[in-house]
Amino acid sequence: MISYKEALALIANEANFQSSRRVDRNEALGLIAAADVVAQLDVPSFDNSAMDGFALHAIKTVDTNRQTPNRFKVSHCLAAGDVLDSADQTLAVEIMTGAKMPSGFDAVIPIEKVNTITNENGETVEIEINAPLQIGDNVRYAGEDFKSGQIIATKGTRLHAGHIAAMAATGIHEVTVFNMPEIEIFTTGKEVSDAYHVPLKDGEIYNSNTPYLLCQFKASGIPAMYMGSIGDDEQAFVDTLNVSTDARIVISSGAVSMGKWDFIPDLLKKNGARIIFHGVGIKPGKPILFAVLKDGRYYFGLPGNPVSTAVGLRFFIQPLIRMLLGMPPEPFHYAELRHDFQKKGDLRNFLKARLDSDDHGQTHLTILDGQQSFKISPLLDMNCWAIINERQNELCKDDSVCIAPMELFPMAF
């Protein structure tokens, strides 16, 4: 049986980029840049004031101190958006935050640091200062935030609100993004019922796997469609495979293990699919199957137990989607265990876990009770997966453990 790492390498070997399209910048939230996004402007694009106050020529203030304050007549008043191309540099210019620095002026003193002398109309006509200014005081220089030509987001970046703001500021109104892969999902098993408003017959269960898959895709902005249940019907499986759709990835739940009605591997082969792997050294989800159908669609046969399905989605399908979208491998994070933990066997374990903060703000990881792959109830408490490698068996309190968020694509990760 292959290892998880080998399985990921086999998936990578089959992954080709998605097609791309241009979208309005404001529609790009959560989408993946299909090319580097490059600033079109210096930002700020002009030197401007960081404070409401008075622009001065710093050199004219060098001899100023508490004993010998200096007075400057005020020549103009600039709101943000006003431009003053020439002014007498021996005077002061009243200036608001964001207004372009008048040419030749190189420092701003905030209004609360000056004594103002007003005329009978209440207008400031003169200011008195009692300390010298340095060149650049309270000035925001052109290009200090972004330089024209600077990369805002590299290809494969998931665009979050920060990227949208940066694109807007640098004059980008459209961006090239990858088309999300369309997903098609069905379940197997004649025991599995979608008739939630009808009481279960003896031996039946309600379908919980495909609702889980569908809502995880929905939360990630990935279009996914439910094709229904095929029961244990082999012809229905073949018919479902042959429905022509725009899907890039087909996912089934169940029928990939050793049982009499676990017909998926054989029928895939008979229908011209290439089985890339079937069975990976992981727990839960060991019987997972990955194939490429004869028309090029990717096929994941997820084991039917609910947590095996969840693991297949999170740790096999999500990496394929990242690869199709040019995203770098997911950066995993680590947390300290709250307790000792013993793993049996030599499989990589994906465990239902919870990250909590204590009273000192320290985070700790708890591996939850109820790790059996049929148990859905611990999903109510879990907020992350704990990943324990093949060779890690004895873990002690405070050991560092790899964790992954439950969501497929948490923003900014």
Ligand SMILES: Nc1nc2c(c(=O)[nH]1)N[C@H]1C(S)=C(S)[C@@H](COP(=O)(O)OP(=O)(O)OC[C@H]3O[C@@H](n4cnc5c(N)ncnc54)[C@H](O)[C@@H]3O)O[C@H]1N2
């Ligand atoms: N003799 C062996 N038996 C099993 C093995 C094995 O190696 N040898 N592996 C076990 C493991 S591990 C898993 S996981 C399961 C996977 O089996 P299948 O993928 O063939 O899945 P099914 O048998 O069809 O179903 C398993 C389980 O999941 C329930 N199920 C299926 N679909 C849904 C759904 N949509 N919603 C909720 N629950 C679903 C199904 O009723 C079964 O209880 O095989 C073990 N057996």
Ligand code: MOO
């Ligand atoms: O590995 Mo199965 O996926 O535990 O129940």
